[in-house]
Amino acid sequence: MKFFFPDSQDQVDPTFDFQTEERDPFRVRQRDDLYAHEVLKPPPFNGLLVSKAIVDGTAGSSTGKYTLPQRHRLYRQGAREFFRLDNGSAPLKIMGDCGAFSYVGEEYPPYTVEEVVSFYEGCGFDYGISVDHVIFQYEPKVLRTDEAAKEWVRRQQITLDLAAEFWQRCSASDVHFTPLGVTQGWSPESYAYAVVELQRIGYRRIAVGGMVPLKTKEILACLRAIDDVRAPDTQLHLLGISRVDEIPTFAGHGVTSFDSTSPFRQAFKDDRDNYYALDRTYVALRVPQVDGNAKLKARIRSGEISQGQAMQLERAALARLREFDRGEIALDAALEALDAYSAVWDGKANRSSQYRDTLENRPWQACDCSICKKVGIETIIFRGAERNKRRGFHNLHVFGQRLRRQLGDDDRD
Amino acid sequence: MTTVTKQGDESAVAASSGKVLHLPALEIRQGPNRRLYTFAVDGKQVPSFAAVSRVRRDSQQQLHGYQRPEVLAHVAAIRRYVESDDRPLLPNAIVVAFDDRVRFLPADTASDGPGYVRMGTLVVPVSEDWEDADKPGFIVDGQQRCAAIRDAEVPAFPICVTAFITADQADHRSQFILVNSTKPLPKGLIHELLPAASGPLPNQLRVRQLPATVLERLNFEERSPLRHMIQTPTNPAGVIKDNSMLRMLENSISNGVLYRFRGSDGTLPNIGLMVTVLSDFWTAVREVFGENAWGKPPRKSRLMHGAGIISMGYLMDAIADTNSSGEEFPDVQGFAAGLKTVKDYCRWTEGTWDLGDGIPRRWNDVQNTPRDIQRITDFLVSTYYAKQGKRHERSSRLF
Numbered sequence: 001m002k003f004f005f006p007d008s009q010d011q012v013d014p015t016f017d018f019q020t021e022e023r024d025p026f027r028v029r030q031r032d033d034l035y036a037h038e039v040l041k042p043p044p045f046n047g048l049l050v051s052k053a054i055v056d057g058t059a060g061s062s063t064g065k066y067t068l069p070q071r072h073r074l075y076r077q078g079a080r081e082f083f084r085l086d087n088g089s090a091p092l093k094i095m096g097d098c099g100a101f102s103y104v105g106e107e108y109p110p111y112t113v114e115e116v117v118s119f120y121e122g123c124g125f126d127y128g129i130s131v132d133h134v135i136f137q138y139e140p141k142v143l144r145t146d147e148a149a150k151e152w153v154r155r156q157q158i159t160l161d162l163a164a165e166f167w168q169r170c171s172a173s174d175v176h177f178t179p180l181g182v183t184q185g186w187s188p189e190s191y192a193y194a195v196v197e198l199q200r201i202g203y204r205r206i207a208v209g210g211m212v213p214l215k216t217k218e219i220l221a222c223l224r225a226i227d228d229v230r231a232p233d234t235q236l237h238l239l240g241i242s243r244v245d246e247i248p249t250f251a252g253h254g255v256t257s258f259d260s261t262s263p264f265r266q267a268f269k270d271d272r273d274n275y276y277a278l279d280r281t282y283v284a285l286r287v288p289q290v291d292g293n294a295k296l297k298a299r300i301r302s303g304e305i306s307q308g309q310a311m312q313l314e315r316a317a318l319a320r321l322r323e324f325d326r327g328e329i330a331l332d333a334a335l336e337a338l339d340a341y342s343a344v345w346d347g348k349a350n351r352s353s354q355y356r357d358t359l360e361n362r363p364w365q366a367c368d369c370s371i372c373k374k375v376g377i378e379t380i381i382f383r384g385a386e387r388n389k390r391r392g393f394h395n396l397h398v399f400g401q402r403l404r405r406q407l408g409d410d411d412r413d
Numbered sequence: 414m415t416t417v418t419k420q421g422d423e424s425a426v427a428a429s430s431g432k433v434l435h436l437p438a439l440e441i442r443q444g445p446n447r448r449l450y451t452f453a454v455d456g457k458q459v460p461s462f463a464a465v466s467r468v469r470r471d472s473q474q475q476l477h478g479y480q481r482p483e484v485l486a487h488v489a490a491i492r493r494y495v496e497s498d499d500r501p502l503l504p505n506a507i508v509v510a511f512d513d514r515v516r517f518l519p520a521d522t523a524s525d526g527p528g529y530v531r532m533g534t535l536v537v538p539v540s541e542d543w544e545d546a547d548k549p550g551f552i553v554d555g556q557q558r559c560a561a562i563r564d565a566e567v568p569a570f571p572i573c574v575t576a577f578i579t580a581d582q583a584d585h586r587s588q589f590i591l592v593n594s595t596k597p598l599p600k601g602l603i604h605e606l607l608p609a610a611s612g613p614l615p616n617q618l619r620v621r622q623l624p625a626t627v628l629e630r631l632n633f634e635e636r637s638p639l640r641h642m643i644q645t646p647t648n649p650a651g652v653i654k655d656n657s658m659l660r661m662l663e664n665s666i667s668n669g670v671l672y673r674f675r676g677s678d679g680t681l682p683n684i685g686l687m688v689t690v691l692s693d694f695w696t697a698v699r700e701v702f703g704e705n706a707w708g709k710p711p712r713k714s715r716l717m718h719g720a721g722i723i724s725m726g727y728l729m730d731a732i733a734d735t736n737s738s739g740e741e742f743p744d745v746q747g748f749a750a751g752l753k754t755v756k757d758y759c760r761w762t763e764g765t766w767d768l769g770d771g772i773p774r775r776w777n778d779v780q781n782t783p784r785d786i787q788r789i790t791d792f793l794v795s796t797y798y799a800k801q802g803k804r805h806e807r808s809s810r811l812f
Contacts, residue, residue: 022489025616028667032677068787069668072727072794076734291485300482303469307482 001251001407002046004095004259005396006240007083008054009065011035012393016386018378021289023386030070036393037088039370044396047092047126048083049259052119053099058110078124095259096120096177097129097239100209104134108158113165117175125177127205129239130166132159132182135210138218140187152186159184159209160197167201180205180237188225196229207237216243223253230254244399248406263399264392268382272354275380275391276398277363278405283354284382284391285338287317288345292384296345305344313341318381324359325377331359369397434462438535440517442528450517450535450576451506455569456562461539463509463550465559466585479586480552483560491561494613495570501613506573507555508592510585514538514549515578535576550576553585554592601655604628605645623675623682624662628655630688631695637688638696642708642717652710657719657781661726662691669730670742690742694729697748706761712777716761719781724790728755731794735801754800755793768792 011033015024027033037043055071057064066074074082085092096119103110109131120128133155142149163181170179181203185191191208198206208226211219219241226236238250238258247258266273267284274284290296290310299305317337324334339352364372364380371390372379379391403409438452466478495501519533538549552559562570579585607618607625614622632643632651643658644651665671670690676682699707702716711718716725732751736743743751760766760776768774768788779785 020493022493025620026675026677028672028675031667031672067668068783068790069664069727072730072790073668075794076731297482303467303478306467311485 002257004047004049005045006049006259006261012389036396040397041089043088043090044400047094049095051097051099053102058103093126095127096125098131100132100134109133113169117169120177121175128177129180129207130182131162132209135184135186137186138214156184164201180207182207182209184209188221191222192225192229195226199231204234207239209239212240216246227253263395267392267395268388276395282358282363284380286382290314293345310344313344317341369394432539434537434539436535439530441530452535452574453571454574456572457569459559462537463552464545464548465556466551479589487557488560490615492565495565498613506575508553509550509574509576510553511550511576511578512580553588602646624659627662627687628658637692638699652717657722661723665726665730670733693745694748696745697752701749701752701756714762715779720779720786720789723786724793727790728793731797755796758796
């Protein structure tokens with residue numbers, strides 16, 4: 001089972017100073033920063049998934065996450081060098097896709113097959129996913145012939161037609177990457193239908209798309225339907241799957257790879273499961289920057305809250321947490337400081353008992369990942385990109401361990 | 414110099430706590446009805462007598478105060494300076510408005526100086542217990558500096574203060590607007606001053622110092638093909654906008670051939686090598702594209718225009734990457750050879766670009782916008798790779 005992590009320019013700056021919250025002003029973004037696979041041992045994923053939409057933007061208005069100088073360097077150097085895929089303790093693979101979610105609202109995908117083949121080949125990818133068009137809905141009872149399925153059938157047909165063209169172009173120009181076709185559907189039967197078509201074209205690697213909003217049992221229903229038509233040597237890739245605990249179950253249905261951002265994103269998007277441990281999760285300790293919390297900033301600007309007081313509470317919260325970490329003060333003193341600051345920036349949620357749980361267990365002290373070892377309690381403080389991304393990296397590390405354990409793999413890699 | 418006393422005759426001014434500061438001061442008469450006071454005080458003491466008047470509205474929607482919140486990044490920058498510079502200097506005075514609890518006691522000594530100034534002592538009541546609203550002074554200008562000194566890990570930091578006495582908050586407010594409504598320095602002048610500035614500068618300007626220095630050398634050195642061609646405040650006749658050249662330099666320093674010479678881990682950037690590479694490249698550009706496109710104002714030649722300068726920078730990086738490794742980089746001939754392969758596709762001064770997207774672009778329709786810069790850049794770089802043959806088969810597919 002191969003885990004691919006979608007690239008979204010997520011690196012950490014090694015020059016960031018947690019005490020002063022300053023960085024080396026001369027640091028060059030991305031070049032001087034570190035990817036998760038450069039920080040963690042073993043690398044927490046088997047490869048990166050890079051979207052054309054993130055690098056090039058879509059033809060419309062969005063410009064992608066890459067600056068023009070970065071984009072040109074990626075093209076000059078190729079993905080292997082740009083992403084420093086060989087810099088970790090094990091080399092990584094790289095997979096390309098189009099980033100279909102970025103154009104889900106469009107009538108038709110904005111990229112030509114030729115452009116996409118060129119992108120994969122020009123960057124030197126190992127795998128390339130054909131151009132697809134996402135179907136968002138899941139309606140197992142709706143048949144192809146129903147009026148309600150009209151738009152879904154249209155999108156599925158676009159995806160299949162483009163997959164056929166993609167296969168043809170890849171074969172004709174003898175590309176260096178392995179092409180993957182995409183199955184999009186709205187029901188188990190429709191997913192299976194597309195798999196039959198893709199196998200007829202010649203694909204033996206098929207990416208399953210549009211599953212992000214689906215429940216686990218719905219995904220499983222689709223995989224079972226696909227099982228009925230899947231050739232024995234056809235391998236599946238699950239696109240953007242967030243129910244990562246079910247991966248071993250999925251493996252029984254021909255799934256050999258998947259990609260997910262969810263361990264990373266939960267670090268700073270989830271309401272409570274922010275910090276992974278092997279057998280459970282913890283809420284992170286929220287100490288937002290007075291300057292970084294939009295709501296708090298507006299209230300200060302209007303004169304409703306005193307900036308000086310907010311800053312004092314913020315500093316006290318950070319100081320108490322560090323003292324608690326060093327064993328200098330009791331849990332209650334740290335918790336009080338957290339709560340006092342929370343009352344100012346977040347009147348609604350009371351996370352006191354969750355914070356107590358996190359503090360009591362001190363999971364950052366038990367963790368053996370290189371990030372927790374180096375910066376300790378800072379990893380579990382919810383505050384600014386440098387801490388939040390490090391916590392995301394930590395989660396990827398733990399997720400890798402969980403995955404290997406679930407699959408019965410040797411954890412030493 | 415500063416004394417804190419408990420004096421019976423000043424009980425009126427210091428009734429709340431009985432403490433007063435005696436600050437040696439000058440009183441300056443300005444206009445018919447205005448008296449200014451100028452004095453020095455330890456910045457750490459300022460919060461004991463002066464507050465920042467934050468703008469807000471009360472429940473009746475009445476406006477109070479006038480100051481915005483502290484700009485934390487700005488405060489942090491000043492604080493870092495005060496803490497870490499070996500001879501920090503904050504020369505300009507902060508401005509404080511006092512109410513009439515503050516008094517000026519003229520010195521007895523008769524002076525034969527000018528009549529508009531006299532020496533004396535400013536008597537300022539202080540207390541640690543006061544709420545902000547109780548303090549006799551409000552900071553009209555300098556709240557970031559005061560906050561930085563308040564937070565700085567230094568025992569003391571004396572500063573200059575200019576004060577006036579008025580009970581009228583509308584007066585504070587207009588003074589606040591006056592001192593804060595000046596025009597910032599033009600960017601071009603800042604960039605021109607940067608190479609010769611030293612000592613404390615905000616970080617975003619320190620980062621600009623390197624490209625600004627390279628630009629200056631390209632603009633004024635004898636050997637540079639761009640000599641006197643870049644428009645700056647002291648070289649207004651230049652045809653290339655300073656900003657276009659800075660962008661080109663910054664792109665290459667962060668992601669192109671110049672990155673190799675930027676220095677890191679304590680080593681200084683090798684500006685000489687940067688200038689050499691750039692001089693060789695732009696000499697090659699002048700040779701290959703010739704008089705027709707070179708040295709003309711942007712409205713006559715798009716090569717000298719933002720879109721031309723910046724896209725040529727990317728081409729420089731591409732040619733350098735193809736023809737060099739490690740310490741080496743192309744010379745004038747090397748760059749010229751690369752440029753010649755794209756020359757026939759360029760339309761800097763006349764004609765119509767065929768950018769391969771089926772949309773013809775007249776030469777003077779190319780604008781200095783990110784979109785057009787990207788189009789021209791992608792076209793130039795992909796054309797260049799396409800002409801390099803097998804080795805760049807993959808790269809040429811990209812655009």
